[in-house]
Amino acid sequence: MRLVIPAPSSGDAIQMRDDKLIALIAESRTIMAQITDNPGKSIPILAAEQGRCRVRMMKIAKLACLDPDIVAAIVNGRQPLKLTPAKLLANELPLAWAEQKRTLGFG
Known part of the structure; x- marks a missing residue:
């Protein structure tokens, strides 16, 4: 279970840095x-x-071989809330970066 604390204003994005994803x-x-x-x-x-x-x-x-944008999002805590280390390892990731983003829920 994760506790999501909203950003101070509606214009700010929620950031949740996941140290386990970064370590992976x-x-x-x-x-x-x-x-x-x-x-x-x-x-x-x-x-x-x-x-x-x-x-x-x-x-x-x-x-x-992850898309550099995905790596940057993870490091900055902007990954989808449902992305966990287990989910990242469980997916058979395509080589195409656009497909990786879709597979992992990045838009």
């Missing part, structure tokens, strides 16, 4: 850097070396 985006960038820094290693090997689930690692790595 940061983790995706870290994983993608590990993948590119180790071209001779597959994701299952990297995951095993780190004691991580390879499936989850692959899902998180895909978030490195």
Whole structure:
């Protein structure tokens, strides 16, 4: 359950910074850097070396391809209220940024 506190005036947008979403985006960038820094290693090997689930690692790595506008909205707390880390990972995100926005509820 989330408590939504309205902005002081109707002209201001409601901002709800979700630190878990931001951490997920940061983790995706870290994983993608590990993948590119180790071209001779597959994701299952990297995951095993780190004691991580390879499936989850692959899902998180895909978030490195999020539309920069979506990333900016999440960092600034302007993401849709229903967007959670679980929902972000559960969706099979398209590569097209416009489709990503529609899939995640950005308009």
